[in-house]
Amino acid sequence: MRQQTNDSKSPSGRREFLKSAGAVATGLYLAPSAGAQEPAAAKTETLAVNGGKPVIIKAKHRGVFRWPQYGQSEKEVLRAALDGDGGSFYRSLPELEAKWREYNEVPFAKTHMNGSSALLSMYFALDLPPGSEVMVPSYTFFSTITSLRFFGLVPVFVDIDPRTATFDVEHARKVMNPRVRAVVPMHSWGLPCEMDHICDFAKEHDLSVLEDCAHAHGASMQGKKVGTWGRMGIFSFQATKPLPGIEGGMGVYQNREDYERATILGHYKAPASGELAPDSPYRKYVGTGLGMKLRMHPLAAVLILKQLEKLDKQNEIINSQVRKINDRICQLPGLSEPVCRKDQDRVYYSGNTLFLDKAKAGVSRAAVVKALRAEGVSLSVWEYPENHKYAIYSEPQWWHHPIDLPKVLPGCEEVNSRAINVSLFRQEAPELVEQYIKAFEKVWAHRKELT
Numbered sequence: 001m002r003q004q005t006n007d008s009k010s011p012s013g014r015r016e017f018l019k020s021a022g023a024v025a026t027g028l029y030l031a032p033s034a035g036a037q038e039p040a041a042a043k044t045e046t047l048a049v050n051g052g053k054p055v056i057i058k059a060k061h062r063g064v065f066r067w068p069q070y071g072q073s074e075k076e077v078l079r080a081a082l083d084g085d086g087g088s089f090y091r092s093l094p095e096l097e098a099k100w101r102e103y104n105e106v107p108f109a110k111t112h113m114n115g116s117s118a119l120l121s122m123y124f125a126l127d128l129p130p131g132s133e134v135m136v137p138s139y140t141f142f143s144t145i146t147s148l149r150f151f152g153l154v155p156v157f158v159d160i161d162p163r164t165a166t167f168d169v170e171h172a173r174k175v176m177n178p179r180v181r182a183v184v185p186m187h188s189w190g191l192p193c194e195m196d197h198i199c200d201f202a203k204e205h206d207l208s209v210l211e212d213c214a215h216a217h218g219a220s221m222q223g224k225k226v227g228t229w230g231r232m233g234i235f236s237f238q239a240t241k242p243l244p245g246i247e248g249g250m251g252v253y254q255n256r257e258d259y260e261r262a263t264i265l266g267h268y269k270a271p272a273s274g275e276l277a278p279d280s281p282y283r284k285y286v287g288t289g290l291g292m293k294l295r296m297h298p299l300a301a302v303l304i305l306k307q308l309e310k311l312d313k314q315n316e317i318i319n320s321q322v323r324k325i326n327d328r329i330c331q332l333p334g335l336s337e338p339v340c341r342k343d344q345d346r347v348y349y350s351g352n353t354l355f356l357d358k359a360k361a362g363v364s365r366a367a368v369v370k371a372l373r374a375e376g377v378s379l380s381v382w383e384y385p386e387n388h389k390y391a392i393y394s395e396p397q398w399w400h401h402p403i404d405l406p407k408v409l410p411g412c413e414e415v416n417s418r419a420i421n422v423s424l425f426r427q428e429a430p431e432l433v434e435q436y437i438k439a440f441e442k443v444w445a446h447r448k449e450l451t
């Protein structure tokens with residue numbers, strides 16, 4: 001286990017933050033000789049947005065960004081599964097559960113139809129009295145939150161830390177009340193939440209910790225995989241995710257009671273198939289389970305099993321490409337990346353998120369994005385939902401108990417106003433890495449010309 005060396009909230013952590021967020025963001029930026037910014041050559045060129053030659057020929061590199069990547073080995077295992085008889089189709093489900101337990105070092109795992117049904121089953125397993133409150137991030141996909149309503153549970157919206165885009169435990173302390181019984185950190189874009197701080201906070205208030213790991217397959221903190229810090233956790237295997245099965249979900253559980261409850265809600269075969277303990281109180285529900293059918297498609301499990309063999313290698317490739325790019329471009333004035341502590345091993349989902357500080361860069365996000373796109377950089381800008389603004393939470397007919405909606409969550413707003421998502425490189429691409437760095441340096445060298 002690695003020791004925590006870089007707490008972003010401690011003074012030493014602050015030092016690391018300045019380093020990893022780009023010292024330039026603080027006005028301390030390195031001299032150009034350090035290989036960092038605004039090389040003279042970049043200055044003499046004309047920006048592509050102003051009619052100059054783009055740095056990157058985009059069409060040449062489409063394969064680098066392709067996701068998911070299914071090849072011959074996936075086709076072979078799927079064909080073999082289709083050639084099996086009806087009785088063998090479902091074998092892939094317990095096989096995947098066993099592999100997921102082993103990979104994450106967790107005692108119980110259950111496959112579900114998708115991440116959303118894994119969440120529904122997790123909140124059923126939580127088994128809290130109606131009216132209990134559950135802390136959730138507003139910055140997430142809707143299904144982290146919405147299924148609370150089926151169990152009479154009430155969301156308490158928590159902000160994100162703008163330095164990480166993950167759960168802000170300091171804000172959670174401010175909105176804590178005696179009805180809160182559980183907390184749901186979500187590991188945004190593959191960066192683990194500060195699980196040590198969150199677990200300390202949960203312990204102080206006797207709260208259950210439930211992790212939404214839909215973005216973070218293979219990420220860990222202090223050597224412990226995400227999903228295993230809390231009482232329960234969920235993963236999504238939807239097509240865009242780091243471990244893509246097109247659709248699919250998984251729940252992980254530290255104790256048998258939670259695993260069995262989460263199973264019996266949507267797996268009517270479980271009482272007869274040996275998935276429950278001999279003395280399980282749920283064995284009597286043969287033929288019905290507890291009313292839903294949330295089983296994963298077995299061909300998705302075949303696909304996920306094959307992709308799982310490549311997960312660590314794939315995460316490593318993406319990480320190394322991001323590091324090569326960010327170690328250079330995050331030296332540019334006003335450009336930084338989410339703070340990752342030294343005791344966190346993050347993965348990347350969806351994009352390489354960068355933060356643009358307009359005041360320090362002296363240029364707007366829109367102008368920079370337009371200029372980078374013209375240079376051939378593949379990137380996007382979009383706002384991730386602030387869920388508390390959705391209609392469903394303001395209409396009492398969907399909830400048995402009132403919800404206290406925040407007026408504003410400044411961390412969410414800051415991240416949404418600053419984020420730029422550069423496409424992830426899914427293959428080693430040294431030449432393209434250099435071109436991306438060059439494109440950023442060129443745009444920065446000319447940024448005063450941009451409006």
Ligand SMILES: Cc1ncc(COP(=O)(O)O)c(C=O)c1O
Pocket residue numbers: 114115116117140141143144186212214215235236237238247248249
């Ligand atoms: C944070 C988060 N939680 C849960 C889910 C739900 O997963 P699924 O799409 O597999 O239902 C998603 C899906 O994108 C997600 O991003």
